[in-house]
Amino acid sequence: MSQETLLTRPLKIEDLLQRNIYDVDEDPHIEIPRGSEQEGLPKEALVYLCPAGCYTRIGDEILFSYEGCVECGLCRIISPPDKIRWEYPKSGRGVQYRFT
Amino acid sequence: MSITGKFDVVVVGAGPAGSAAAYILAKAGFKVLVVERGRGAGSKELFGGKVYAQPLRDIWPDLDKSAPIHRWVTKERFSLVVGERVLTVEYSSPRPVGFTTYLPELAKWMADKAVEAGALLIDEVRVDEIVVKDGRVIGVRSGGDLVEADVVVDAEGVNRLLLEKLGLVERLDPKHIALGVKEVLRTGKGVIEEKLGLGKDEGMAWMVAGDITAGIPGGGFIYTMKDMISIGLVLHVGKAVEAAEKGLLREHVSLLLEKFRLHPYFKRIWGEADIMEYGGHLTIEGGLGLVPKKLAINGLVVVGDAAGLLLNTGYTVRGVDFAATSGRLAAEAIIEAFNNGGPSEENLRVYEDKLKSSFVWRELVRHRGIERVMSDPLFFTKLPRLLIGVMKRLYEADYEEPTILDAFIESTSEEDISLARLLFKLGSVVGKL
Ligand SMILES: Cc1cc2nc3c(=O)[nH]c(=O)nc-3n(C[C@H](O)[C@H](O)[C@H](O)COP(=O)(O)OP(=O)(O)OC[C@H]3O[C@@H](n4cnc5c(N)ncnc54)[C@H](O)[C@@H]3O)c2cc1C
Ligand code: SF4
Numbered sequence: 001m002s003q004e005t006l007l008t009r010p011l012k013i014e015d016l017l018q019r020n021i022y023d024v025d026e027d028p029h030i031e032i033p034r035g036s037e038q039e040g041l042p043k044e045a046l047v048y049l050c051p052a053g054c055y056t057r058i059g060d061e062i063l064f065s066y067e068g069c070v071e072c073g074l075c076r077i078i079s080p081p082d083k084i085r086w087e088y089p090k091s092g093r094g095v096q097y098r099f100t
Numbered sequence: 101m102s103i104t105g106k107f108d109v110v111v112v113g114a115g116p117a118g119s120a121a122a123y124i125l126a127k128a129g130f131k132v133l134v135v136e137r138g139r140g141a142g143s144k145e146l147f148g149g150k151v152y153a154q155p156l157r158d159i160w161p162d163l164d165k166s167a168p169i170h171r172w173v174t175k176e177r178f179s180l181v182v183g184e185r186v187l188t189v190e191y192s193s194p195r196p197v198g199f200t201t202y203l204p205e206l207a208k209w210m211a212d213k214a215v216e217a218g219a220l221l222i223d224e225v226r227v228d229e230i231v232v233k234d235g236r237v238i239g240v241r242s243g244g245d246l247v248e249a250d251v252v253v254d255a256e257g258v259n260r261l262l263l264e265k266l267g268l269v270e271r272l273d274p275k276h277i278a279l280g281v282k283e284v285l286r287t288g289k290g291v292i293e294e295k296l297g298l299g300k301d302e303g304m305a306w307m308v309a310g311d312i313t314a315g316i317p318g319g320g321f322i323y324t325m326k327d328m329i330s331i332g333l334v335l336h337v338g339k340a341v342e343a344a345e346k347g348l349l350r351e352h353v354s355l356l357l358e359k360f361r362l363h364p365y366f367k368r369i370w371g372e373a374d375i376m377e378y379g380g381h382l383t384i385e386g387g388l389g390l391v392p393k394k395l396a397i398n399g400l401v402v403v404g405d406a407a408g409l410l411l412n413t414g415y416t417v418r419g420v421d422f423a424a425t426s427g428r429l430a431a432e433a434i435i436e437a438f439n440n441g442g443p444s445e446e447n448l449r450v451y452e453d454k455l456k457s458s459f460v461w462r463e464l465v466r467h468r469g470i471e472r473v474m475s476d477p478l479f480f481t482k483l484p485r486l487l488i489g490v491m492k493r494l495y496e497a498d499y500e501e502p503t504i505l506d507a508f509i510e511s512t513s514e515e516d517i518s519l520a521r522l523l524f525k526l527g528s529v530v531g532k533l
Binding site: 006007009010011013016017019020023042044045047048049050051052053070071072073074076077078081087088089090091092094095096097098099100 | 145203225258273279284351382
């Protein structure tokens with residue numbers, strides 16, 4: 001990426017996450033249901049507020065991918081407990097912060 | 101986790117709170133195990149950037165010599181932002197009380213200190229449960245492994261999964277929680293000194309309020325590191341969820357941060373500095389709302405963020421020094437408890453007494469309610485608009501400028517602010533300071 005684009009327009013979340021180091025676990029540490037089972041999840045909030053952009057909207061449904069997760073815990077505290085399985089990754093996996 | 105034997109104390113979490121407790125206990129000859137889920141201490145840590153030094157010196161007297169101190173904060177700035185208009189106040193002082201650092205670095209230093217003092221640290225191990233038997237905490241479980249201890253110190257941070265499972269606290273209420281997002285920008289040598297008028301070891305802490313949070317209570321921060329600048333936004337989670345669900349928030353939180361990075365007034369400082377890291381973390385809005393009813397039970401004490409001990413006044417954040425101090429006080433209470441017959445609930449509750457007569461508690465009580473004031477739209481939206489409106493009237497007139505009083509009156513009526521209400525509210529804030 002050239003320096004010019006760094007100054008001229010905002011980076012997308014995917015590009016921001018590229019700056020980080022991860023050791024992604026094979027098993028997801030967070031799971032949400034699919035389809036109509038998603039009723040009750042704060043979809044808009046998950047899409048706009050998950051700092052890692054793990055939640056994206058496809059029509060009425062939201063898709064979740066755990067790979068970029070920074071383990072903040074936000075989705076856990078804003079979702080009904082029976083609609084999300086949330087754990088920290090095991091064995092030191094996940095995000096590896098250096099400068100934060 | 102294949103650790104055998106029984107420990108006097110098991111500490112969950114190698115953050116500032118856990119490592120302070122482990123350090124004091126190990127130094128006193130206790131057999132201490134620290135269990136950390138991350139790869140080495142600090143790898144899961146994210147914060148703003150400024151730490152109060154004196155409470156840390158009380159624990160680690162060699163802080164100034166050996167801690168990863170980036171810069172001593174000699175300049176504090178506060179800015180109000182409305183669009184491209186910015187009003188900034190700067191305070192400069194020769195007597196810095198805080199320094200800037202990265203929390204991964206500082207937490208690693210603190211954990212190393214505990215290990216040097218004789219504590220055992222095992223990382224990459226996630227504690228899954230605090231184990232209770234016959235009405236007392238007897239240790240911790242990770243997967244199929246149980247480690248027994250006379251006392252468990254819960255220093256798991258703001259996401260209190262273990263305490264929730266134990267039933268000691270309720271699920272985190274989003275109204276007490278804020279989300280922080282942060283970028284670390286590599287400015288290169290000399291840029292910080294030149295652009296911000298700082299000496300070689302001098303640093304700046306800069307808080308920003310206004311429309312950079314898109315109408316959600318919260319604000320921005322800027323901290324100077326050695327050759328990098330940390331910038332970030334903090335948003336009230338309860339209000340942010342409401343805004344998103346009502347369709348009032350239509351931008352991803354990372355885009356709000358990127359817009360802050362690219363704001364014409366601020367971007368001049370870091371220019372085309374590369375982004376080295378991006379992340380997010382929850383924090384406590386402030387106040388006493390998250391303090392558990394009991395901070396000590398039979399065989400367990402709760403310290404740091406897990407105990408809800410954080411002060412956020414809007415112009416300063418005290419989490420690290422509060423956490424470390426609570427860890428120290430818990431360790432001192434545990435030592436006393438052992439000297440007085442053992443870690444029964446009654447003996448461990450000395451920790452509560454110690455905490456409640458410490459500066460941490462006094463600060464929290466003194467500023468009680470400030471988080472509610474800070475998340476009042478009158479303050480985070482209207483006040484910036486009002487003051488920027490006054491400045492605009494005073495400085496942007498081509499021919500005739502109003503008197504300050506007229507500018508003020510025009511501005512309040514444009515923003516539809518009741519002067520009486522504003523003065524009343526301001527009075528209540530000043531009363532808290
Ligand atoms: C955006 C933001 C800005 C901030 N700015 C500042 C600031 O400028 N100055 C300041 O003083 N404070 C600031 N804070 C607050 C400060 O970071 C915290 O108050 C402080 O880190 C709390 O320390 P702690 O030891 O209690 O918890 P933490 O630092 O969160 O440490 C908890 C540790 O426990 C580990 N852990 C958690 N669960 C488990 C488990 N089940 N098993 C094993 N290990 C586990 C974690 O990996 C972590 O290492 C900020 C916080 C945020 C989010
Ligand atoms: S824990 Fe945080 S980063 Fe991870 S998916 Fe949930 S909201 Fe996103």
